[in-house]
Amino acid sequence: MRLTREEESILAGESGDGRRKAMELIVALGRIYGAERLVPISSAHLSGASYKTIGDGGLKYLSDLAASGSKVSVPSTLNPVGMDRDRWREMRISEGFAEKQLEIIDLYGRMGVRTTCSCTPYLGANVPRFGDHVAWAESSALSFVNSFIGARTNREGGPGALAAAIVGRTASYGLHLDENRRPTVVVEAETDGTAFGYSMLGQAVGSAIGGGVPYFKGISPGADDAKTLCAAMAASGSVALYHVEGVTPEAARFSEGLDGLESIHIGERELEEARGRLNTADDVQLIALGCPHLSAKEVRDIAAFLKGKKKARRDVEVWFCTSSEVRDACREEVRVLEAFGPVLADTCMVVAPIEGSFQRTGTNSAKAGNYLPTLCSQKTVCRDISGLMEIVT
Amino acid sequence: MILKGRPISPGRAEGRVVKVGEAFSFLGGVNGSTGDLVGREGNIAGKAFAFPKGKGSTVGSFVVYDLMVHGKAPAALINREAETIVTTGAVISSVPMVDSVDIGLLEDGDDVVVDGDSGTVEIRGLPLVRVASSAVVSGGRVLLLKRPMGAKSFPGAWSLAAGKIEPGEEPEAAARREVFEETGIRVGEPFASLPPILVRGGGTMWEVHPFAYLAEGAAPSLNHENTEFAWALPGDVGARGEILVPKTRDVVLEMTGAAGR
Numbered sequence: 049m050r051l052t053r054e055e056e057s058i059l060a061g062e063s064g065d066g067r068r069k070a071m072e073l074i075v076a077l078g079r080i081y082g083a084e085r086l087v088p089i090s091s092a093h094l095s096g097a098s099y100k101t102i103g104d105g106g107l108k109y110l111s112d113l114a115a116s117g118s119k120v121s122v123p124s125t126l127n128p129v130g131m132d133r134d135r136w137r138e139m140r141i142s143e144g145f146a147e148k149q150l151e152i153i154d155l156y157g158r159m160g161v162r163t164t165c166s167c168t169p170y171l172g173a174n175v176p177r178f179g180d181h182v183a184w185a186e187s188s189a190l191s192f193v194n195s196f197i198g199a200r201t202n203r204e205g206g207p208g209a210l211a212a213a214i215v216g217r218t219a220s221y222g223l224h225l226d227e228n229r230r231p232t233v234v235v236e237a238e239t240d241g242t243a244f245g246y247s248m249l250g251q252a253v254g255s256a257i258g259g260g261v262p263y264f265k266g267i268s269p270g271a272d273d274a275k276t277l278c279a280a281m282a283a284s285g286s287v288a289l290y291h292v293e294g295v296t297p298e299a300a301r302f303s304e305g306l307d308g309l310e311s312i313h314i315g316e317r318e319l320e321e322a323r324g325r326l327n328t329a330d331d332v333q334l335i336a337l338g339c340p341h342l343s344a345k346e347v348r349d350i351a352a353f354l355k356g357k358k359k360a361r362r363d364v365e366v367w368f369c370t371s372s373e374v375r376d377a378c379r380e381e382v383r384v385l386e387a388f389g390p391v392l393a394d395t396c397m398v399v400a401p402i403e404g405s406f407q408r409t410g411t412n413s414a415k416a417g418n419y420l421p422t423l424c425s426q427k428t429v430c431r432d433i434s435g436l437m438e439i440v441t
Numbered sequence: 442m443i444l445k446g447r448p449i450s451p452g453r454a455e456g457r458v459v460k461v462g463e464a465f466s467f468l469g470g471v472n473g474s475t476g477d478l479v480g481r482e483g484n485i486a487g488k489a490f491a492f493p494k495g496k497g498s499t500v501g502s503f504v505v506y507d508l509m510v511h512g513k514a515p516a517a518l519i520n521r522e523a524e525t526i527v528t529t530g531a532v533i534s535s536v537p538m539v540d541s542v543d544i545g546l547l548e549d550g551d552d553v554v555v556d557g558d559s560g561t562v563e564i565r566g567l568p569l570v571r572v573a574s575s576a577v578v579s580g581g582r583v584l585l586l587k588r589p590m591g592a593k594s595f596p597g598a599w600s601l602a603a604g605k606i607e608p609g610e611e612p613e614a615a616a617r618r619e620v621f622e623e624t625g626i627r628v629g630e631p632f633a634s635l636p637p638i639l640v641r642g643g644g645t646m647w648e649v650h651p652f653a654y655l656a657e658g659a660a661p662s663l664n665h666e667n668t669e670f671a672w673a674l675p676g677d678v679g680a681r682g683e684i685l686v687p688k689t690r691d692v693v694l695e696m697t698g699a700a701g702r
Contacts, residue, residue: 069532206502
């Protein structure tokens, strides 16, 4: 790997131990993936934020890193954490968990990370431009900026993205390079055009192809559809980039030369199979919406749907998960939602320790449907939002 | 005996090898405060921990850090193929790491020096013995020989005609000499050969120089070094579960051009 003089000096420790360690990690990761050089990044988005997932080892790592004076050198945002930082008692979070979680948020903040704690930073807090190289963790968000913005990032892990943020560079391999952004499979898809339909489509495609770069024909997702499609394909498979004919910014560049590619068809039968796999419970104790975090439009739509309705079941809790920006921007609508359950910011049902309080959770998200059983020991009901809200109205 | 790999995480450390033969997840695979392996014997604290590659949750990186905080980190890590989780764990915890190393060449208890800057693993006190190994082919079949149960190395295993290269002897000359001594067959020029490969057998590392010879219609007459012979199609070598000297099948397939068939 060829390093610039400045990169060599960081690696030699001339700008401090924290930056040296960060550079060592970037170089090591670049080496194992065959990178020839590093590339400057314009932003980072970090995962590894919930105390539930990183544990005491992760907390100690962050605390040592912050104590060494390490600071991010590019705009950086943080993924959801294990609780709403103000309303954690409503989530039945223990004092001990809350204390450690608040410490983690504080440590990221001390390193200069913007601690908005959302998985949808591309909706406002952190928006890359077309062609930007970035270092993003959080599989759904990085797929969105790759696919719908045309920024360039690999599937970074939490510490790798943080190291990249500290030195302002990442290793140039994988999706940073033109040749790896080409489609690898054509997907002829049918959907009903709803956001839930796009979630099931993502589930079906991710399960069918695993990884690679799909090129979609026959769909035209809007922003909220794209958000859920990204999340589903990154959870049921490892898709980090896809193209949609006539929609995404790089699709036209690759519209020639698709003939030689494998082509798959996803129709009603595949979508039904996908839905079947995500429904493992008959009833729920918790309904959690907002995976990925609800957009302002989704909050308004849900409020319009719920307005004038009453919550009929006390034995079922409802959580609405969103970013603090959206919660602040939609005060009217939030009041409507609060009649059904808390509108939580900073967190979601997947990274919160819900397994202590619930066993059966309802979701409209294929991503949550994949992770709730493994990360939270839940059985799941997976329906669209109105289908879920029928349970409690 | 120095194995050449790739430098992954900087630093140099000595330790005894603890080996796990399959993909390993630090999350769930080891106790982060004690270094005890979970579900198998062993403790990796202060050891050169060798396994083919990492798997499992990305949180595994922080388990390595947790081990370091508790003073129970491995002295070094050795992989066949480094991936993100283990690499991250090694670098953030300042544990030297080397990859592209054939884990099969290491055994539990080996005394090693892992150099994460040069990408090498030195196995101390392990003798290296150079041997020539020959695939003798007749009618498309390869001659296999069975070693006696009392043999010092690989007892009872099937192998090619093979023996030590004498000091000053060319490997190919040694190969021809051993074929004649063990089978009475005189062979001409080899039709194939491979660069030397390493094979581990207990307290010895063998540097094997493989050759292949045509000997149509030859009839072996064995000396004391082997107890049985068999002519096998290349694809059948080891296919019935018989015990083979390590890498015999790979060597045969590669030299006879049957690899991948």
